[in-house]
Amino acid sequence: MAGPSGGMAAGNAAVGIPRFVVGVLVLFAIGVMLYGVFMRYVMLPVFDYFDWDPVSFFWVEEMGEAALAWITLIGAAIGVAERSHFTLAVVTHHWSPAAQRVVHIGNHVFIAFFGGLIAWLGVKLAILNASLTSPGLEFSLAWLYVPVTVGGILIGIYAIQAIRDPVIHEHDISDVKE
Numbered sequence: 319m320a321g322p323s324g325g326m327a328a329g330n331a332a333v334g335i336p337r338f339v340v341g342v343l344v345l346f347a348i349g350v351m352l353y354g355v356f357m358r359y360v361m362l363p364v365f366d367y368f369d370w371d372p373v374s375f376f377w378v379e380e381m382g383e384a385a386l387a388w389i390t391l392i393g394a395a396i397g398v399a400e401r402s403h404f405t406l407a408v409v410t411h412h413w414s415p416a417a418q419r420v421v422h423i424g425n426h427v428f429i430a431f432f433g434g435l436i437a438w439l440g441v442k443l444a445i446l447n448a449s450l451t452s453p454g455l456e457f458s459l460a461w462l463y464v465p466v467t468v469g470g471i472l473i474g475i476y477a478i479q480a481i482r483d484p485v486i487h488e489h490d491i492s493d494v495k496e
Contacts, residue, residue, distance in 0.1 A: 332479075333399045336392050336472060343392075347385035354378030376454045387462055391469025398429060399476035422484050430477035437470025 357375040365372040397403050410421050444463040452459060 332475070333396060336396055336399075340389055340392050340396065343385050343389050347382055347389065350378055350381045350385065354382070380452050380454045384462060388465040388468075391465040392472065395433075395469050395472030395476055398433075398473050398480070401480060403429075419484055423481050426477045426481045430474045430481070433470045433473030433475075433477055435470070437467045437474065440464070440466030440468075440470055 354375050357373060357378075362372055364370075405425075410418055413421075440463050444460040444467060447459040447463060450459040451457065452462075
């Protein structure tokens, strides 16, 4: 499947890097949220008891929302790349391989179109909100829409790759595991 140009290695990196980024972002989001919970429910009463000035943790919610946006959109693209999106083959498994391929291509053309659409809308929203800042951290709100663009581009790329390299699986009841 991999040619002399190393297409398989490039394909693995094209999905591996976003998977690594999502993994790091999940750990980061968990750490940020745990810090926020610890500060709010453990340290804030301590600061109140000793009448100390509390440490500010206003940024936790905004950082968590930003991380969640990146995780969601890049994760959706990874789902397309790994072909783990929901499919319901009620009738198509009875069709010929050629007809199944047509349905497969049609589905992924629609997915690629959707990826392009959300990428385009993400760019428009990022430009529209570039001059606005978040209330707590005062970073540009465009950064909340950049993941829409990145995720849309990745969804489109991965859908086009799925069109170019169709994998029609033959499934039967023995594939179901408990």
